[in-house]
Amino acid sequence: MKPSVKPARNTWRPLKKRSFHRMNPLKQRHVNCTLRLKFNMTVTRVGFSLLLLLLCGSVFSQTVSGKIIDSSTKEPLSGASVYCQNTTIGSASNKQGEFSLDLKPGGYDLVVTFTGYQPRQLRISSTDGKIPDIEMAKEEKSLGEVVIKTSSEVKDGWTKYGKFFVEHFIGTTPNAGQTTLLNPEALKFFLLKKSNKLRVLATEPLRIENRALGYNMRYELDSFIYNYNNEINSYRGFCLYTEMEGSDSLKAVWARNRQETYKGSKLQFMRSYYDSTITEDGWVISLLDEQDKTKFNKLENIYDTTYYGALDSTMQVEVWFPRKISVQFMRQRPDPAYLKQYNLPKDVLLQISYVDMRDPIAIQENGYFYDQRDWIN
Numbered sequence: 001m002k003p004s005v006k007p008a009r010n011t012w013r014p015l016k017k018r019s020f021h022r023m024n025p026l027k028q029r030h031v032n033c034t035l036r037l038k039f040n041m042t043v044t045r046v047g048f049s050l051l052l053l054l055l056c057g058s059v060f061s062q063t064v065s066g067k068i069i070d071s072s073t074k075e076p077l078s079g080a081s082v083y084c085q086n087t088t089i090g091s092a093s094n095k096q097g098e099f100s101l102d103l104k105p106g107g108y109d110l111v112v113t114f115t116g117y118q119p120r121q122l123r124i125s126s127t128d129g130k131i132p133d134i135e136m137a138k139e140e141k142s143l144g145e146v147v148i149k150t151s152s153e154v155k156d157g158w159t160k161y162g163k164f165f166v167e168h169f170i171g172t173t174p175n176a177g178q179t180t181l182l183n184p185e186a187l188k189f190f191l192l193k194k195s196n197k198l199r200v201l202a203t204e205p206l207r208i209e210n211r212a213l214g215y216n217m218r219y220e221l222d223s224f225i226y227n228y229n230n231e232i233n234s235y236r237g238f239c240l241y242t243e244m245e246g247s248d249s250l251k252a253v254w255a256r257n258r259q260e261t262y263k264g265s266k267l268q269f270m271r272s273y274y275d276s277t278i279t280e281d282g283w284v285i286s287l288l289d290e291q292d293k294t295k296f297n298k299l300e301n302i303y304d305t306t307y308y309g310a311l312d313s314t315m316q317v318e319v320w321f322p323r324k325i326s327v328q329f330m331r332q333r334p335d336p337a338y339l340k341q342y343n344l345p346k347d348v349l350l351q352i353s354y355v356d357m358r359d360p361i362a363i364q365e366n367g368y369f370y371d372q373r374d375w376i377n
Contacts, residue, residue, distance in 0.1 A: 062126045065100040068093045068112055071135035077114050080136070083240045085109040085121070088215075090240050106366025107316075111238040112136065113220060119238065123370055127315075157189025165189075165200055168233045169224060173335050175212035175257065182207040200224040213261065214244045214254030264329040264351045270367040274317055278302050282331035288323040296326045309360075320360035327353045353377055 068080040076097025083090030084101065087108070093099045101110075103126040112120040117136040124131060154160060162184060170176050186206060190199040201223055208217040222236040246254070262268055272281040279302070286296035302308065309318035329351040359374040369375070 061102045061104050062129075063100050063102055064110075064124060064126065064128050064131060065098065066131040067133045068097045068099065068114070069133050069135055071137045074135075077117075077136060080112055080114040081240075082110065082112050083238075084124075085111050085238050086241070088241045088243060104366060105315075105364075107364035107368035107370065109368075111220075111240075113238070119220065119222075121238070125364065152190045152192060154189040154191050158184050158187060161189045161198060161200075162187075164198075164226075165224065168226060169235065170208070172340070175210075175261070178212040179208060179210045182209055196228045198226040198228070209244075211244075212254075213257050214246060214251065215241045216244055217241055264332045266353075267367040269327065269329075270363050270369050273319060274311075274363045274365060274367065276303065282329055284328040284330060286326045286328075287321060288325070290323065314362075316362045316364045318360050318362050319357075321355075321357050325355050325357075327355060 066082075068077045068082070069075060070077060076093070076095070078093055078095045078097060080093040080097070080099075081090065082093060082099045082101070084103065085108070089101055089103065089108075091099045091101055103124075105126050107123065107125050110122050110124045112134055114136055116138060118139050120134055120136060122131075122134065165187070166181060170179050170181070183204065183206060186202045186204045188201045188203065190201070191197075192199060200221070202221040206217075206219040206221055208219055210217060218240045220238045222238075224233065224235040226233040244254075268281070269283060272278045272283055278285070284298060285302050286298045289295040289297055299307070303310070307319060307321055311317050332351060334351050354377065356376045357374055358376065359371065361369045361371065361374055363369045
């Protein structure tokens with residue numbers, strides 16, 4: 001067995017079996033990240049996992065600026081909402097369509113929304129400075145028009161499926177119990193009988209109050225789908241956080257709760273990989289056996305160049321595994337409410353997640369990684 005040797009910094013080590021491809025951090029796309037949840041490292045629900053990019057220790061920040069324009073007329077769009085997903089960082093474009101954001105080191109998903117236009121999402125870095133103009137295309141159909149033409153809408157959908165939606169979208173932990181959806185009337189429920197799926201859409205951004213962590217959330221839900229055949233749900237959307245007001249003692253409680261939420265999270269895992277502290281932080285990675293598909297073998301050298309590209313001039317590390325991996329977090333037991341929700345044994349001692357990777361991912365300093373669609377739990 002090879003020892004778990006930390007890689008030297010500022011060196012690039014080519015992969016033996018798979019070449020990493022450099023991905024353009026300014027590549028614009030309409031497709032949002034889809035989270036596929038079955039058995040995760042923590043309760044990765046909208047109320048608790050998405051805010052974690054806020055937990056960044058760096059005090060240094062850099063300014064990223066740009067301009068929002070109409071894709072057809074090229075005229076500036078004033079008042080467009082511009083924010084970094086899963087953070088409290090946001091602004092609005094001025095009369096000239098311009099905006100600027102101060103970002104701590106790392107990567108972000110920049111989201112732009114404007115009434116009557118399709119939302120845009122693009123990957124940016126704190127070092128980008130001025131980014132190319134962001135073109136917005138007008139929406140062809142409104143959700144209202146779609147709903148009117150759809151016959152599968154469930155009458156009294158919130159009454160029939162509201163509790164089910166909240167449990168799968170927000171969660172069932174004690175923290176989730178302190179989270180409230182303030183505008184449930186915005187939700188529309190559709191039962192797709194042929195595919196045996198439940199689809200949920202929203203007529204306006206969801207307003208969510210998380211009293212456990214001290215955040216108000218504005219979540220623009222694109223869609224939520226629950227597949228009854230495999231009991232997997234997926235959702236797409238954009239989330240902006242704002243700090244709640246509170247006393248100093250209450251803020252201290254929120255800070256403790258946020259740190260507890262961070263432990264064992266996907267974000268902590270990504271930061272551990274970036275900092276080369278996987279073992280020290282309590283993570284164990286095992287790779288599915290090439291012959292025996294029921295067996296996982298612990299990786300003794302997680303920085304082997306077969307799986308890992310060290311920090312280089314792009315200030316990111318890159319990771320890829322050829323087969324399914326299991327990720328164990330040794331320093332925290334799973335939340336009992338999580339085990340109950342997924343009908344798992346009560347005596348499970350460790351948090352574990354099974355992950356497939358479709359392509360290599362690049363991890364940046366703040367734990368942001370891309371392409372997030374290539375990491376499937």
